[in-house]
Amino acid sequence: MATDTITTELTQIIHVLTNCSTICRSVITSPELNIAQDHDLPEISKLTRMVNDCAASCDIAVLLIERKSNIIIDFLELCEELTMECAWECSKYGFEVCRQTAEACEQVAKACLPFIIHKKSV
Numbered sequence: 001m002a003t004d005t006i007t008t009e010l011t012q013i014i015h016v017l018t019n020c021s022t023i024c025r026s027v028i029t030s031p032e033l034n035i036a037q038d039h040d041l042p043e044i045s046k047l048t049r050m051v052n053d054c055a056a057s058c059d060i061a062v063l064l065i066e067r068k069s070n071i072i073i074d075f076l077e078l079c080e081e082l083t084m085e086c087a088w089e090c091s092k093y094g095f096e097v098c099r100q101t102a103e104a105c106e107q108v109a110k111a112c113l114p115f116i117i118h119k120k121s122v
Contacts, residue, residue, distance in 0.1 A: 024055035054086035083108040
């Protein structure tokens with residue numbers, strides 16, 4: 001990244017990334033999901049992998065922003081795509097925690113996309 005300081009826009013992105021990571025991790029420990037896992041449904045395993053990947057990508061994005069990495073724009077693109085995929089996967093389930101996760105994932109995309117587009121156009 002070209003600047004040595006974290007802008008207000010990046011601070012907001014860090015906030016939504018951190019929120020998304022926290023909420024994604026809450027899916028794994030939610031009582032709703034634990035009941036579904038007891039039935040050994042393959043789609044629940046897919047959901048668990050997806051929210052874990054989403055949380056991890058958000059965590060890495062925060063670290064890259066804080067380190068002022070040169071690859072942050074490219075990584076945010078990947079993170080934005082993954083959060084939208086996670087939101088779509090979560091929207092398939094009727095669990096409240098999945099609805100909250102989908103919303104948090106969509107917030108990441110809404111925060112990152114304008115930033116990515118702006119940085120790529122400069």
